[in-house]
Amino acid sequence: MHNDLIVIDGLQYSNWNRAIFKQLREGGVTMVHVTIVYHEQIRETLLRIGEWNRKFEVHSDLIMPVKCADDIRRAKELGKVGIMFGAQNCSPVEDDIGMVEIMRELNLMIMQLTYNNQSLLATGCYEAVDSGVTRFGQQVIKEMNRVGMVVDMSHSAERSTLEAIEISERPIVISHANPLSFHDAKRNKSDTVLKALGDSGGLLGFSLYPFHLKNGSDCSLNDFCDMVANTADLMGIDNIGIGTDLCQDQPLSVLEWMRNGRWSKSMDYGEGSKSNADWPKPLSWFRDSRDFPNITKGLIARGFNDQDVAKVMGLNWLNFLDQGLQPQTVVR
Amino acid sequence: MHNDLIVIDGLQYSNWNRAIFKQLREGGVTMVHVTIVYHEQIRETLLRIGEWNRKFEVHSDLIMPVKCADDIRRAKELGKVGIMFGAQNCSPVEDDIGMVEIMRELNLMIMQLTYNNQSLLATGCYEAVDSGVTRFGQQVIKEMNRVGMVVDMSHSAERSTLEAIEISERPIVISHANPLSFHDAKRNKSDTVLKALGDSGGLLGFSLYPFHLKNGSDCSLNDFCDMVANTADLMGIDNIGIGTDLCQDQPLSVLEWMRNGRWSKSMDYGEGSKSNADWPKPLSWFRDSRDFPNITKGLIARGFNDQDVAKVMGLNWLNFLDQGLQPQTVVR
Numbered sequence: 001m002h003n004d005l006i007v008i009d010g011l012q013y014s015n016w017n018r019a020i021f022k023q024l025r026e027g028g029v030t031m032v033h034v035t036i037v038y039h040e041q042i043r044e045t046l047l048r049i050g051e052w053n054r055k056f057e058v059h060s061d062l063i064m065p066v067k068c069a070d071d072i073r074r075a076k077e078l079g080k081v082g083i084m085f086g087a088q089n090c091s092p093v094e095d096d097i098g099m100v101e102i103m104r105e106l107n108l109m110i111m112q113l114t115y116n117n118q119s120l121l122a123t124g125c126y127e128a129v130d131s132g133v134t135r136f137g138q139q140v141i142k143e144m145n146r147v148g149m150v151v152d153m154s155h156s157a158e159r160s161t162l163e164a165i166e167i168s169e170r171p172i173v174i175s176h177a178n179p180l181s182f183h184d185a186k187r188n189k190s191d192t193v194l195k196a197l198g199d200s201g202g203l204l205g206f207s208l209y210p211f212h213l214k215n216g217s218d219c220s221l222n223d224f225c226d227m228v229a230n231t232a233d234l235m236g237i238d239n240i241g242i243g244t245d246l247c248q249d250q251p252l253s254v255l256e257w258m259r260n261g262r263w264s265k266s267m268d269y270g271e272g273s274k275s276n277a278d279w280p281k282p283l284s285w286f287r288d289s290r291d292f293p294n295i296t297k298g299l300i301a302r303g304f305n306d307q308d309v310a311k312v313m314g315l316n317w318l319n320f321l322d323q324g325l326q327p328q329t330v331v332r
Numbered sequence: 333m334h335n336d337l338i339v340i341d342g343l344q345y346s347n348w349n350r351a352i353f354k355q356l357r358e359g360g361v362t363m364v365h366v367t368i369v370y371h372e373q374i375r376e377t378l379l380r381i382g383e384w385n386r387k388f389e390v391h392s393d394l395i396m397p398v399k400c401a402d403d404i405r406r407a408k409e410l411g412k413v414g415i416m417f418g419a420q421n422c423s424p425v426e427d428d429i430g431m432v433e434i435m436r437e438l439n440l441m442i443m444q445l446t447y448n449n450q451s452l453l454a455t456g457c458y459e460a461v462d463s464g465v466t467r468f469g470q471q472v473i474k475e476m477n478r479v480g481m482v483v484d485m486s487h488s489a490e491r492s493t494l495e496a497i498e499i500s501e502r503p504i505v506i507s508h509a510n511p512l513s514f515h516d517a518k519r520n521k522s523d524t525v526l527k528a529l530g531d532s533g534g535l536l537g538f539s540l541y542p543f544h545l546k547n548g549s550d551c552s553l554n555d556f557c558d559m560v561a562n563t564a565d566l567m568g569i570d571n572i573g574i575g576t577d578l579c580q581d582q583p584l585s586v587l588e589w590m591r592n593g594r595w596s597k598s599m600d601y602g603e604g605s606k607s608n609a610d611w612p613k614p615l616s617w618f619r620d621s622r623d624f625p626n627i628t629k630g631l632i633a634r635g636f637n638d639q640d641v642a643k644v645m646g647l648n649w650l651n652f653l654d655q656g657l658q659p660q661t662v663v664r
Contacts, residue, residue, distance in 0.1 A: 039427060091427065095371060096594035118466035120450060120595075131463035134450035136595040143597065262428035263452075263468040265475065 005310055006030045006076055007292055008317035010205030010243030011086070011154075011176040013038075015250045016055065020289070021062040024081045027292035030314060031072045031082035033110060033175060033243070038088050039261035042099060045092040049106055052083070067107050069321040084321075086175070088155065088258075089115035093140065100143040109325055110150040110175065113137060113164060114157075116270065117263065122153075122160035125186045126270075130157035133164055145169045148327040150320075154187070154205075154243075161193050170324060171201035176243030178207050179234075182227040183214045187271065191234060198235030203320045205243020206231070210280035211271040212245070217281040221294060225302035228312060237308050241317045242295065247279065248288055255279055337642055338362045338408055339624055340649035342537030342575030343418070343486075343508040345370075347582045348387065352621070353394040356413045359624035362646060363404045363414035365507060365575070368440070370420050370447060371593035374431060377424040381438055384415070399439050401653040416653075418507070420487065420590075421447035425472065432475040441657055442482040442507065445469060445496060446489075448602065449595065454485075454492035457518045458602075462489035465499055477501045480659040482652075486519070486575075493525050502656060503533035508575035510539050511566070514559040515546045519603065523566060530567030535652045537575020538563070542612035543603040544577070549613040553626060557634035560644060569640050573649045574627065579611065580620055587611055 007028050013035035014020050024032060036048045056065050064075055066084040075082035085108045092108060093099040103111070113133070114124035121137030123130040133141065141164060144151055151172040153161040164172055174197060180188040189197075189204070197204060206228060213219035214227075231240055247254070255278070259270035269277055285294045292313075299309045339360050345367040346352050356364060368380040388397055396407055398416040407414035417440045424440060425431040435443070445465070446456035453469030455462040465473065473496060476483055483504040485493040496504055506529060512520040521529075521536070529536060538560060545551035546559075563572055579586070587610070591602035601609055617626045624645075631641045 041426070094373070094426075094594075095423065097597050098594065117468055118450070118452060118463070120452065123463060127463065127466060129463035131450070131455060131459065131461035134459060136449055139596055139598075262426075262430065264471055265429050266471075 003028070005296065006072070006314035006318055008072070008241060008314035009033065009246070009289070009292075010173070010203075010241055010317055011035060012244060012246045012248070012289075013088075013250070014246060014248035015254070017249075018059055018062070020248060021059055021081060023289045025062060025079070027289040029081055029289055029292060030076045031066060031084060031317075032289075033084045033086050035088050036085045036108070037092055038115060038258050039091050041091050041094050045087070045103070045108075046106075049085070052085070056083070065107060066109070069318065069325050072318055072321065084109050086110035086112075086152065088112045088152075090119050090121050090140070095120060095136075097136075097139055097143055100140060100149060101147045104147040104149045108149065109321075110152050110173070111144065112152045112155055113140070114153075114160065115155045116259075122164065123157040124155055125157045127157060130159040132159045133167055137164075138167055141167050142169070146328045148325045150324045158190060158193060161189070162196055165196050165200050165202065169328075171203070171320065172197070173203045173205065173320065173324075175205045176207045176209070176212075176245040177204065178212045178227060179231055181230075183212060185212055185271065187212055194231065194235050198239040201239070203239050203241055203316060204231065204235060205241045205317070207243055207245045208283060208286050209245035209247075210283065213283075217283060219283060221285045221298040222302070224295075225298045228299065229302055229304070232308075232312075237311055238316055238319070240312055241320075242313065244286070246286075246289065250279070252278055335360070337628065338404070338646035338650055340404070340573060340646035341365065341578070341621070341624075342505070342535075342573050342649055343367060343539075344576060344578045344580070344621075345420075345582070346578060346580035347586075349581075350391055350394070352580055353391055353413060356621040357394060357411070359621040361413055361621055361624060362408045363398060363416060363649075364621075365416045365418045365442060367420050368417050369424055370590050371423050373423050373426055377419070377435070377440075378438075381417070384417070388415070397439060398441070401650065401657050404650055404653065416441050418442035418444075418484065420444045420484075422451050422453050422472070427452060427468075429468075429471055429475055432472060432481060433479045436479040436481045440481065441653075442484050442505070443476065444484045444487055445472070446485075446492065447487045447593075448591075454496065455489040456487055456492075457489045459489060462491040464491045465495040469496075470499055473499050474501070478660045480657045482656045490522060490525060493521070494528055497528050497532050497534065501660075503535070503652065504529070505535045505537065505652065505656075507537045508539040508541070508544075508577040509536065510544045510559060511563055514562075515544060517544055517603065519544055526563065526567050530571040533571070535571050535573055535648060536563065536567060537573045537649070539575055539577045540615060540618050541577035541579075542615065545615075549615060551615060553617045553630040554634070556627075557630045560631065561634055561636070564640075564644075569643055570648055570651070572644055573652075574645065576618070578618075578621065582611070584610055
């Protein structure tokens with residue numbers, strides 16, 4: 001069965017190169033949602049897309065762009081890794097509602113409304129107060145619904161997330177986070193949020209970033225799979241997937257960019273601290289994309305049947321994107 | 333006395349041309365704070381500054397740029413109208429703390445943290461929920477304090493305004509608004525805000541924009557001067573001035589830009605409504621800048637003594653800017 005698995009990673013931000021693309025293929029990854037920007041604005045986002053277009057040209061034997069959900073199936077058939085663009089902040093839209101459609105035309109398929117801080121659209125999970133989805137945010141969600149761009153609330157605060165689920169006419173995702181009940185972190189999500197997400201047909205991608213895990217870098221595969229099982233009970237087996245948050249081979253400067261953008265004069269350490277400012281040590285059982293089979297094995301060992309393993313490893317993401325990337329033809 | 337008055341208008345956004353500059357001089361205006369941008373971002377702000385530089389060149393017999401508070405006195409001596417740049421939104425800073433100093437170096441002397449909607453810095457007065465000053469906003473206020481750029485909360489929501497007063501190490505302004513007690517409008521300010529503003533050494537500029545006035549375009553000069561007197565009692569005579577919000581000869585398209593920026597697909601009517609979408613009819617006693625002497629006369633008739641009239645008409649603004657535009661030399 002395992003060679004037939006469609007494996008989807010709901011988020012990576014790696015220092016992309018040919019070796020990493022090969023690892024993705026070796027790990028059996030069919031499609032990876034790649035973060036193309038954190039805080040980059042329009043012009044810089046175009047720069048990133050241009051860089052990806054060059055990669056698609058140079059590494060066309062290994063990777064291909066995902067321009068619709070069927071491209072994921074096509075990648076599987078061709079033995080290539082599908083690359084789906086996403087943004088971890090709404091900076092590619094800047095202050096312009098018209099940029100939503102334009103970015104979607106450029107294959108930006110998924111966008112977070114916030115990244116830790118307050119954005120023009122909603123509140124991030126690091127702000128002291130969460131005022132929910134803003135006036136502009138309400139319009140952007142509606143527009144994302146219309147053009148088939150997925151709303152991602154991974155880095156958003158609780159009220160904003162609940163409001164986004166409510167406002168969005170289509171299910172949304174939390175592409176890379178874990179339950180707060182598993183590990184207490186600003187980035188993890190309450191049962192209230194996860195329940196609302198599942199009930200609305202949304203999807204959670206489980207994060208393998210040590211800061212989001214019980215015991216951090218020492219989190220065991222057993223504990224991880226227990227969390228998956230418990231969350232399946234809470235949200236439903238059709239509403240969970242993987243979103244590793246793998247940030248491979250990135251220098252510290254990239255972590256600092258993620259955490260500080262251009263907004264801070266003093267160093268913000270985000271999920272780390274002054275004495276623990278660097279990238280966390282990776283998990284022993286998930287060092288890079290070659291270790292995806294370890295997750296599959298772990299789920300089987302935990303008692304998931306083949307069908308459910310297939311769902312968690314990729315089918316749920318695929319089904320979600322089949323709907324989510326379709327432009328709306330009829331407004332309700 | 334009246335020819336000696338230093339008259340300062342704490343905000344105008346007119347369709348600037350030679351005729352309007354002449355009217356300013358005819359009305360005895362020493363300095364006007366001109367809005368150079370509403371929602372314009374960095375590149376567009378530079379465009380606006382470039383256009384102003386050209387105006388300074390062409391109309392150098394009538395106007396001059398204000399690059400420090402002493403330039404206001406210089407304008408008075410030379411019989412010219414001083415032009416001080418301001419922004420009604422934080423869009424010229426975009427997402428970059430480094431832009432605060434750069435914009436100040438380009439003589440952007442005053443900046444609103446929000447314009448009606450949520451910004452990256454704080455909440456505007458049209459949002460349903462006000463979460464106060466954001467993480468980025470706290471840094472920007474500190475930086476504005478450092479470089480001598482005045483914080484303006486005219487279009488901000490209550491909690492955000494109170495927090496800005498508290499966070500700012502220097503007094504701030506509400507350059508163009510009126511007391512809520514005079515006229516109930518989203519843009520007008522509660523006694524709580526006005527008291528906190530006065531107590532902190534801040535300044536309120538009274539607006540002559542009909543939407544901010546009791547009886548709108550039919551507001552009488554008497555009622556206006558009563559409001560000034562009552563607010564002097566509340567805030568102190570040293571903490572009030574004028575900020576007419578005069579938007580002269582602007583087409584409807586500019587009003588729509590102010591109200592909608594690039595954020596809305598449907599028309600937002602702001603302070604107006606669908607059936608009242610246009611610019612309001614001007615006051616009979618303040619049609620344009622030539623009518624400044626009417627305000628002076630009104631205040632005298634209301635019983636203000638010469639010294640207090642001078643304060644309200646310009647001296648308070650001048651004293652405020654003497655401090656407010658100085659870069660900080662010692663951080664407390």
